[in-house]
Amino acid sequence: MPAIILGALLLLWPAGLNRYPLVFIDTVSFLAQTIVPRMAWDKPMAYGPFLHLGHWGVSLWGAALLQALVVSWLLWRVQAAALGRVTVRSHLVLVAGLAVLTSLPWFTSTLMPDVMAGVVVLTLWLLGFAGPGRRWAVGALASLAIAVHLSHLVIAAAVLVVVVLVTRRIGPILRVAAPLAVALVFLVVSNGIGHGRYVVSPYGATFALARLQADGPAAVLLRDRCPEAGWYLCAFTDRLPMDSDQFLWDPRSPVAMDAEGRPRSMGTVLIAAEAAEIVAATIAAYPWDVLRHALENTAEQLTLFRVGDTLGADYLRVSARMMVEAGFPRELPSFDVALQMRGELAAAALPFLWPHVPVVLISLLLALWLSRRREVGALLACVLIGLLANAAATGALSKPHHRYQARIIWLLPLVAGLALAQRRADAAPVIDKDYGAIRP
Numbered sequence: 001m002p003a004i005i006l007g008a009l010l011l012l013w014p015a016g017l018n019r020y021p022l023v024f025i026d027t028v029s030f031l032a033q034t035i036v037p038r039m040a041w042d043k044p045m046a047y048g049p050f051l052h053l054g055h056w057g058v059s060l061w062g063a064a065l066l067q068a069l070v071v072s073w074l075l076w077r078v079q080a081a082a083l084g085r086v087t088v089r090s091h092l093v094l095v096a097g098l099a100v101l102t103s104l105p106w107f108t109s110t111l112m113p114d115v116m117a118g119v120v121v122l123t124l125w126l127l128g129f130a131g132p133g134r135r136w137a138v139g140a141l142a143s144l145a146i147a148v149h150l151s152h153l154v155i156a157a158a159v160l161v162v163v164v165l166v167t168r169r170i171g172p173i174l175r176v177a178a179p180l181a182v183a184l185v186f187l188v189v190s191n192g193i194g195h196g197r198y199v200v201s202p203y204g205a206t207f208a209l210a211r212l213q214a215d216g217p218a219a220v221l222l223r224d225r226c227p228e229a230g231w232y233l234c235a236f237t238d239r240l241p242m243d244s245d246q247f248l249w250d251p252r253s254p255v256a257m258d259a260e261g262r263p264r265s266m267g268t269v270l271i272a273a274e275a276a277e278i279v280a281a282t283i284a285a286y287p288w289d290v291l292r293h294a295l296e297n298t299a300e301q302l303t304l305f306r307v308g309d310t311l312g313a314d315y316l317r318v319s320a321r322m323m324v325e326a327g328f329p330r331e332l333p334s335f336d337v338a339l340q341m342r343g344e345l346a347a348a349a350l351p352f353l354w355p356h357v358p359v360v361l362i363s364l365l366l367a368l369w370l371s372r373r374r375e376v377g378a379l380l381a382c383v384l385i386g387l388l389a390n391a392a393a394t395g396a397l398s399k400p401h402h403r404y405q406a407r408i409i410w411l412l413p414l415v416a417g418l419a420l421a422q423r424r425a426d427a428a429p430v431i432d433k434d435y436g437a438i439r440p
Helices: 002-011 013-018 027-035 047-055 060-083 088-101 104-108 113-129 135-147 151-167 170-195 204-215 217-225 232-239 244-249 272-285 287-302 320-327 329-337 345-353 356-370 374-396 402-406 411-423
Strands: none
Touching (some): 002 060, 002 088, 002 104, 060 088, 060 104, 060 135, 060 374, 104 113, 113 374, 113 411, 135 151, 151 170, 151 374, 204 217, 204 287, 217 232, 217 272, 287 374, 287 402, 356 411, 374 402
């Protein structure tokens, strides 16, 4: 247990640098899930309750520590399963390397579900390829990690495909499929309770339309079929295409303001039914254009993995700060003087970020060269397909952003580190492959 705690503290060093856990504009929605409580229209009702288990309305440091403990514990399990043994020293060396050289600590220190993208890959790999130890705990964590963000469904499905192709055994396949099924059931039930619609994503079509009109095909369809189609967006064909983020979030976008200039409260929700019609019609009319743009966006997303686009203070005063003031008033002074809120975190972080890109590139080469052992080789396969699925789920379905790939790219250095450790393994006694028997 001390090794897990020390590893967690190492992963929280960016929060220490900032003098407070890092937040993002979306953090407000997750905190509101239990503090208000309020279910956001565009976010699953899973990550907010997880954060609440750490903060209990007392301190967001508790939420950050809980997240770091989960990641540290998982890294212990992964090292034990991949190498057959783990020690306090090897765990701390591995975590320290990831903390210094990768994006992992930045996302562990941020109160967002982003770090869970990598957790999905690692937990499903453990369930599919490792020994029987702690499967219930790993399975529960996998279910949570999948449920906290809709893009994680795509990642989980991709890893399941790897398990099917590599193992071809019903046991591992069912173990990996079970958390995905649990997450899907949770999403359907929670959306039914919260939104009155028993579906995985009640308003996901709005995001799909934002992407398709930004790429062009949906804008072309609207010009071709309006005004006869009678769609609300027919009044805005002269303004489309526009950037997908602007389409979704700009208060002057067609979604948020009608043709007469009147604000549309919850316009992203109001347009969802029409969006579903337009998306279906666009895919039917221009399937190859849609596919081409999706592939281009996925390819672009694969190249964007720098930390930095979540470190600023943009919009935090009207989002996260409001929830800190409402739920954690005693911490508001600390929140306000943190480097992030003062707009100084990006500059302070810069000296620590430059190794990330070369480390990723070197790690990819090392992992491909050294991953000969079955366990590490299977982990590399899961990581590579996870990276590709993540890029498709975010870049092709939302918009390419550095944040989306940076949140999961740390898996490559992890695999490289495990492959190096495997190569350098000496004649020390090997613990039984039932990694569940290992105790920190």
